[in-house]
Amino acid sequence: MVPKEPLLQFWxxxxxxxxHGLQISxxxxxxSMIIGLPLGLLFCMMVMGRNRVVSTIGLVIxxxxxxxxxxxxxxxVYFGLPSFGILLESFPSAxxxxxxxxxxxxxxxxxAGIQAVPGGxxxxxxxxxxxxxxxxxxxxxxxxxxxxxxALLGQTILLFQxxxxxxxxxxxxxxxxxxxxxxxTFQYLRVFVLAGLCYAVVTLPASWITRWLERRLALSY
Amino acid sequence: MEPLLVVxxxxxxxxxxxxxxxxxxxxxxxxxxLGLRTGIAPVRWIVRLAVDLLRGxxxxxxxxxxxxxxxxxxxxITALEAAIFGLGLISAGYLADIYxxxxxxxxxxxxxxxxxxxxPGVVSFFGVIVPQAARIVSPSIATYAIGLLKNSSIASxxxxxxxxxxxxxxxxxxxxxxxxxxxxxxxxxxxxLLSIPIAMLSRKLDANLRKAVI
Numbered sequence: 001m002v003p004k005e006p007l008l009q010f011w012x013x014x015x016x017x018x019x020h021g022l023q024i025s026x027x028x029x030x031x032s033m034i035i036g037l038p039l040g041l042l043f044c045m046m047v048m049g050r051n052r053v054v055s056t057i058g059l060v061i062x063x064x065x066x067x068x069x070x071x072x073x074x075x076x077v078y079f080g081l082p083s084f085g086i087l088l089e090s091f092p093s094a095x096x097x098x099x100x101x102x103x104x105x106x107x108x109x110x111x112a113g114i115q116a117v118p119g120g121x122x123x124x125x126x127x128x129x130x131x132x133x134x135x136x137x138x139x140x141x142x143x144x145x146x147x148x149x150x151a152l153l154g155q156t157i158l159l160f161q162x163x164x165x166x167x168x169x170x171x172x173x174x175x176x177x178x179x180x181x182x183x184x185t186f187q188y189l190r191v192f193v194l195a196g197l198c199y200a201v202v203t204l205p206a207s208w209i210t211r212w213l214e215r216r217l218a219l220s221y
Numbered sequence: 222m223e224p225l226l227v228v229x230x231x232x233x234x235x236x237x238x239x240x241x242x243x244x245x246x247x248x249x250x251x252x253x254x255l256g257l258r259t260g261i262a263p264v265r266w267i268v269r270l271a272v273d274l275l276r277g278x279x280x281x282x283x284x285x286x287x288x289x290x291x292x293x294x295x296x297x298i299t300a301l302e303a304a305i306f307g308l309g310l311i312s313a314g315y316l317a318d319i320y321x322x323x324x325x326x327x328x329x330x331x332x333x334x335x336x337x338x339x340x341p342g343v344v345s346f347f348g349v350i351v352p353q354a355a356r357i358v359s360p361s362i363a364t365y366a367i368g369l370l371k372n373s374s375i376a377s378x379x380x381x382x383x384x385x386x387x388x389x390x391x392x393x394x395x396x397x398x399x400x401x402x403x404x405x406x407x408x409x410x411x412x413x414l415l416s417i418p419i420a421m422l423s424r425k426l427d428a429n430l431r432k433a434v435i
Contacts, residue, residue, distance in 0.1 A: 063413070064409075064413070067371075067409075067412060067413035067416060068371070068409035068410075068412055068413065069371040069372065069374040069375075069385070069409070069412055070371075071374045071375060071377070071378075071385060072374060072385060072405055072408055072409040072412065073409070075385075075388075075389070075392075075405045076402065076405045076406065076409065079392060079396070079401060079402065079405065080401075080402035080405060080406070082397060083397060083398060083399055083401060083402050157277070161277075161278075161279040161280075162279070164279035164280075164281045164282060165279075165281065165375070167281065167378075168378060175279070175281060175282065175285075178282075178285075179285070182285075182289065188285070188286075188289035188290045189286065189289075189290030189291065190290075191290075192282055192285050192286040192289070192290050193286065193290070195282050196274075196278040196282045196283070196286065199277065199278050199279055199282060200273075200274055200277050200278055203276075203277035203278070204273050204274070204277050207273060207276070207277060208273075
């Protein structure tokens with residue numbers, strides 16, 4: 001067997017490329033989040049709305065987006081849309097797939113949070129003569145955010161992890177960089193441990209903050 | 222018709238991975254949940270870190286790590302073994318956290334009441350606490366099982382011949398035509414269809430568990 005170079009030296013040589021990949025992963029997650037959050041709120045309002053047709057359409061969008069694996073959605077967008085004459089590069093394809101998937105989960109989180117606000121709040125808003133819209137945005141939503149925020153953070157951590165699926169459509173994100181480094185050095189174990197650590201550096205502190213926030217927000221009731 | 226049959230030929234593998242990984246996770250999650258609640262701080266920290274790493278590192282990284290990282294000239298791990306073992310470990314992490322939450326949600330008075338009645342620790346844990354905790358966590362476990370079913374699709378990236386892998390093989394022969402998209406759409410719908418019985422089973426189980434208590 002070929003003598004191996006020291007672990008830290010090996011990691012040091014691969015790290016710059018991996019960190020560049022991590023930036024792409026973070027960009028994927030960031031853009032998907034910026035698109036997915038308002039979209040999730042929109043879907044939620046469609047599903048919860050009084051109009052039957054709109055709420056059915058919303059429900060179908062959300063249930064398909066949540067029911068299919070993210071990988072399938074990604075393949076449908078990347079390999080499927082060209083058949084309908086829409087050619088997309090891998091990065092925007094990944095954004096569309098991740099944002100849709102994420103927004104559907106967010107929609108359910110919003111809905112659960114809003115439904116957890118006692119019905120009396122709505123009635124109180126009515127009794128005070130507040131407009132429905134004002135009641136929703138200024139009375140219900142702020143209270144709902146208490147249970148929504150930790151759940152959204154958790155979902156966003158999953159979104160960040162799901163960016164690794166973009167590897168399959170050749171987005172040069174962290175996983176892709178790791179695989180390239182692995183296939184040139186054939187030291188897959190060391191490479192993927194480093195890749196795992198790169199993801200963990202982001203997700204571990206994020207999940208600790210989420211848990212702390214969850215406890216804090218539960219306390220203040 | 223043909224794309225449907227191709228995708229369906231991967232169904233047994235999808236089910237095998239999901240069931241086997243869930244079984245590993247459900248069993249391995251028990252000692253890990255106890256580890257998350259133990260009074261011995263160093264043990265608790267180590268188990269917490271292990272659970273956080275299992276949950277915080279993407280599934281695809283774990284699968285590649287097992288598939289490509291653990292193979293040596295003398296020891297080979299097959300793609301299926303890597304998928305089952307990897308998803309099983311990750312499930313153990315998630316389920317341990319779910320179990321822990323359930324145990325924590327049982328009111329403290331129940332532990333104290335069991336102690337006051339002189340019920341031995343092990344009996345009170347399995348006879349008093351666990352049944353109540355099971356009722357609390359059964360919906361979360363069902364949600365996780367449905368998630369696991371969908372995540373088993375990631376095994377296709379290490380060439381396990383499950384539904385998505387079969388769909389991919391067919392799609393690649395019919396690229397840039399509708400036949401190149403059909404298998405993915407079919408596979409996607411199958412995942413949605415498959416998750417319905419799990420949800421129904423869980424609702425039934427939940428209703429039964431509730432009846433058993435009242």
